[in-house]
Amino acid sequence: MEDFEAIVGTDNVITADADMIPYLHDATGALKGSAAAVICPGSTEEVAAVVRLASKRALKVTVQSGNTSLCGGSVPRGNPDEIILSLRRLNSIRSVDAAARTATVDAGVVIETLQTRVAEDGLDFPLMFGARGSAMIGGALSTNAGGSNVLRYGNARELCLGIEAVLPSGEVIHALGGLIKDNRGYDFRNLLIGAEGTLGIITGAVLRLVPTPKVRATAFLALDGIDQALHVLNCLQDASGGQVEAFEWMPGVTVEAIRSVMPELRAPLEQTAETGILVELASTRASDAAMDESGEVALQTTLLSAIEGLMEEGGVIDGFFATSEQQRRDLWHLREATLEALVKLGPFVALDASLPLSRVPEFLSRADPLAEAARLRVLPIGHLGDGNLHYSVVAAEGHDWDPQRVAAFSSQVYDLLEDLGGSFSAEHGIGRSKAATLAKRKEPSQFALMRAIKASVDPQNMLGSGIFFPLET
Amino acid sequence: MEDFEAIVGTDNVITADADMIPYLHDATGALKGSAAAVICPGSTEEVAAVVRLASKRALKVTVQSGNTSLCGGSVPRGNPDEIILSLRRLNSIRSVDAAARTATVDAGVVIETLQTRVAEDGLDFPLMFGARGSAMIGGALSTNAGGSNVLRYGNARELCLGIEAVLPSGEVIHALGGLIKDNRGYDFRNLLIGAEGTLGIITGAVLRLVPTPKVRATAFLALDGIDQALHVLNCLQDASGGQVEAFEWMPGVTVEAIRSVMPELRAPLEQTAETGILVELASTRASDAAMDESGEVALQTTLLSAIEGLMEEGGVIDGFFATSEQQRRDLWHLREATLEALVKLGPFVALDASLPLSRVPEFLSRADPLAEAARLRVLPIGHLGDGNLHYSVVAAEGHDWDPQRVAAFSSQVYDLLEDLGGSFSAEHGIGRSKAATLAKRKEPSQFALMRAIKASVDPQNMLGSGIFFPLET
Structure with missing residues (x-):
């Protein structure tokens, strides 16, 4: 030492x-x-x-x-x-280039710290998830973190323009140019992003920033079934010209479960919506933030009239519009309380499923009976706009939490995801918990290629041993 | 055989x-x-x-x-x-999912063929460059092609959600899920994109589609110097809420040179603009395509009033607005005639430079004298919105084309790019022509890692021998 x-x-x-x-x-x-x-x-x-x-x-x-x-x-x-x-001592925001809309940071900078800093320049780092108050840039990049705003701004990967990293050899890669177009050989930025620290240690990054929206419009909708979701999303995208920033599925069972352990949180609708959606539009255009002829903020009117159309069609059956920042925060607070509530309701497992949007209804109709058979209560929630469902389960009332039964259930859900063209790993990563699943379910040609690359970059298997590649023991 | x-x-x-x-x-x-x-x-x-x-x-x-x-x-x-x-026989568009806004295609599909096909569904594949009528998806992905719309939609990389590829071993990677969130180990999609066929052969891809804009607004601006460009771009982005689709630098010297060999092309302004910019906004919002109170199309008004503001400030000194689709096409025709004109004016070399936007003026002020000293005439053009300049040169009048002198000049420009944090390879690729440059200028730690990965994936050096890695001979 x-x-x-x-x-x-x-x-x-x-x-x-x-x-x-x-x-x-x-x-x-x-x-x-x-x-x-x-x-x-x-x-x-x-x-x-x-x-x-x-x-x-x-x-x-x-x-x-x-x-x-x-x-x-x-x-x-x-x-x-x-x-x-x-990496916690590597916590310096090296520079912010407001005109170029980039920030160069150490890997140990907390996401929210960066967001607070760049807000001074009217900018945002649009990676938005519950843990942003303690999660750091290095981990967010290494797991290609996602969150609520991915449908507009992409995953962590899309928000990164350059990296600096230490290889297992101790050599350093300096690729902090931050250029939008730069093709000089293999793309190590993207190889290290999502590699969960197994090929190198990301120590710094150039990140994309976006202008802070001048206005937001936020609502909680009750849909006439999950099969309406894709249509509703596309209608809102069309009406707003692609300004949907979040489209979060918050089913009634989950909202009620959260409120059962955190009763101080407000219910968004008087009558619990079986298929609740938290939707948010955001715009950087001054004219969207201005009052329109009806005396309303223009973007609110855009959202309101789109939803009126959907209610006439029947796809949306109820709705609540946030008319103040406090109401908006209350909705997001409820959304982001999920993990805390699950910890209180636990033990739990949060399956991190990704699906083509069109297959979500079928997934639910086939997965829910599997949970019931396994004596599990499903408390799902999800970034529906990008097809990512956190299909979480706790023990059904009156039943014990049996890890073996849960593991068997997880495996059944993974089979189902495979069948529907989905993924068992959307935004939480593989880590050590899912290494065996990866080894079993990754296409053999791809897993062999992973092993070959790992062996050539980290022949001692020094970094993140047991992550991705299950230990032989 | x-x-x-x-x-x-x-x-x-x-x-x-x-x-x-x-x-x-x-x-x-x-x-x-x-x-x-x-x-x-x-x-x-x-x-x-x-x-x-x-x-x-x-x-x-x-x-x-x-x-x-x-x-x-x-x-x-x-x-x-x-x-x-x-790959020319692999030319099938396997499927188009209009609701999910994706297309799954063979690698030998011509870009324009795909664009024509998805237009039927009101969608576009927004990879826009001169060669799109013969360039194919496989090459576009393997070189991470760019073009004119990168500042809005990203490079080919950002437009690809999944790939299918044949490895040097003959094994096939099937990763055509097309999911927005999917983290299951190393990112082979991005490793193969931009690898120029040296690690595997991309045979199929899932591509992102975007809704066809309902309206466009196009203008040709004369700026009061290249140092105004970043400010003008940011103003237009702010005014339109990020709807700038193209921001192309077309300096007067190049416009005049193109017209000298293609006199049928129209000049955009009566007086040649030393610093010409072709700018285009595009919107999918119905309200942007509607007439506003002044009887004009709303998006045109947005552009016009933003430019009026810039003219008052003095950054923009002249402008031409395309008021018909024909006028718009004429502007783009002029822009895309560059390569053909250079072939006529040649021999030429088109240096494919990428720079931080803020360093472009310094680059030009230092590169132009190098060209003059080398008896070369600079005919630059560029995707200025993303920092990509095609810094092309032909022999200065009355001077011969001396390949050695040109090579020495290129090397000086590459030194300069290095000094300014730029890249000598933006969107054209490395191929065999620039392999020696890559070997010389890539950070040694990164080039060694490239070699290690190449050796582990393609131990026989079968694919694209001489691309990226210069031959010993």
């Missing part, structure tokens, strides 16, 4: 059990590990030096930034030869 | 010199090669079988789709052990 201390300083090598606790369990509390030490380098050069030393000592390295992974992607395995490399 | 004939049929193995001609030279006519045969498989399975056979025989394979590369990316080297694998 002295050698690590020589690199990062004595205070930045944590070995005391009590001090390591926050680094050793995951965000849900369900996964725990142990490690020989937590090393906290303060610069890219220190990360490289730590990696070189770890390589020399044949140590395993688990990289951790905000430690909000839901898949065991940042918790150590617990072998004595393992260290945690924490 | 009989073995190849057994796979693809006798008619689809071309060995007669006369029949091979179209496959052996590039779009500019400058690069020529030779090959033992041109093999034209008709399905993904046939591509895989051809690759397996080529591997067994230790042949080199150059992949060709539309053969519009400007960098020798699809012309064979000319060794007797080399075959061309043409």
Whole structure:
């Protein structure tokens, strides 16, 4: 450990059990590990030096930034030869270029910290999910995080214009040019994004920023069934010229379950909507923020009249319009309370399913009976606008939580997803929790290629051992 | 050859010199090669079988789709052990999902053919560049092609949701799910996009489609200097809520040179603009296509009033508004005539530079004197909205075209780009023409990683030998 201390300083090598606790369990509390030490380098050069030393000592390295992974992607395995490399001291916003609408940041910058900073320039970093107050850029990129605004701005991948990274060899890749067009050989930015720290450690990034919307229009809709969703979404996109920023599915069962443990949260509609949708439009055009002839904000009128049309058609049967920022916040607070509510209602498993939008109704009609048969209560929620459902389950009333039964149920749902052209991994990552699933379900030609690339880039299997590639034991 | 004939049929193995001609030279006519045969498989399975056979025989394979590369990316080297694998028979649009706004296509589909097909559904595939009438999807993805609409819709990379590809082993990767959120291990889609056929052969793709704009507003502006461009662009983005679809730099010297060899093309302004910009807004909103109070189409009014503001400020000094589709087409015809004009004015070299927008003025002020010193006449043009300049040169009047002098000049420009944080490869690719430049200028840590990945995926160096990695000879 002295050698690590020589690199990062004595205070930045944590070995005391009590001090390591926050680094050793995951965000849900369900996964725990142990490690020989937590090393906290303060610069890219220190990360490289730590990696070189770890390589020399044949140590395993688990990289951790905000430690909000839901898949065991940042918790150590617990072998004595393992260290945690924490990126939390790499927390500087290196620069913001307001005219070019980019920010260059360290990997340990908390997402919300960046958002607050660039708001000063009338800009936003539009990666929006519940954990943004503690999740960091490095983890968001390494897992290609998603969230609520993906249908408009893309995943973390699409928001990244360049990276800096330390390879297992200790060499550094500097690719922070931030150019929109740049084709100079293989695309390492995208190879490292979503690689969950198994091929290199992202230490810095150039991120795309967008102008803060001048106006938003937010509503909670009750749909006449989930099969109306794609039509409703396309109508709203057409009416607004593609300004739908969020299209979140909040079914009545889940809204009621959240409110059962968090009764201070307001119900969006008097009568619970079986198929609730939280929709938000946003525009950067001044004319959308202006009052129109009817004395209303133009974008609100756009949303309102589109929904009136849908109500006449019958696809939408009830609706609530947020007429104040507080009402808007209340809706989002309810949406983002899901994970906290599940933790209270748990044990739970949140299956992170992705589907073609047109197959969502069939998925639900086939998955729900599987849950019932497994004595599970489904509390789903989802970023429906991009086909991502968090199909979460807790024990059905009067039944125990049986991990084996849950695992069998998960496997049935994964079969179903495969059958419908979906994915068992949308935005939470693979981590260690889903490595066996990946090994089993990834197309063999692709999994073999993954192994070949991993072996060529990280021949010692130093980084993120057990992530993606199940341990032989 | 009989073995190849057994796979693809006798008619689809071309060995007669006369029949091979179209496959052996590039779009500019400058690069020529030779090959033992041109093999034209008709399905993904046939591509895989051809690759397996080529591997067994230790042949080199150059992949060709539309053969519009400007960098020798699809012309064979000319060794007797080399075959061309043409994708032209893989030309089926497999399916169009209008509700999901995706198309699944073979790699040999011509871009314009796809655009024409999806227009029937009110959709567009927004990859827009001069060669789209013969360039094919496979090549566009393999080079991560760009063009005029990148600032709104992204490069080819951002327009691709999934791929199918044949690996050097002959194994096939099927990743045509087309999901918006899908994280199941390493991102092979993005690794193969931009890999110029050196890691695998893309045989199919799922592509993003966008609704066809309901209205466009197009103008040609004279700016008071190139240093006004970023400000003008940001003002237009703000006024329109991000609806700028193209922002093309067409300097007076280039417009005049084009018209000197193609006098039938109209000049956009009576007085030639030193800093001309072709700008286009596009909207899918019905209200933008409607008449406003002044009796004008609303989006035209948006553009007009934004430009009036800029003229008052002084950044814009003259302008022409296209008031008919014909006038719009004339402007684009002039823009897209550049390559044809350069061929007539040639010999020429089109340096494919990418820069941070804020550094463009400095680049020009430093590059132009280098050209003058090298007895070269600069005829630049560029997708300025995304920082991509085609900095083309022909011999200055009264001077010869000296390839060595041109090469030295190119190298000076590349030094300058490096100094300004730019890239010598924006959207044309590396191919064989720029492989030595890549080897010299790519960060060593990154070039070594490229070599490692190439060696692990294609240990025989079968695919695209000489592309990216210069031949030892």
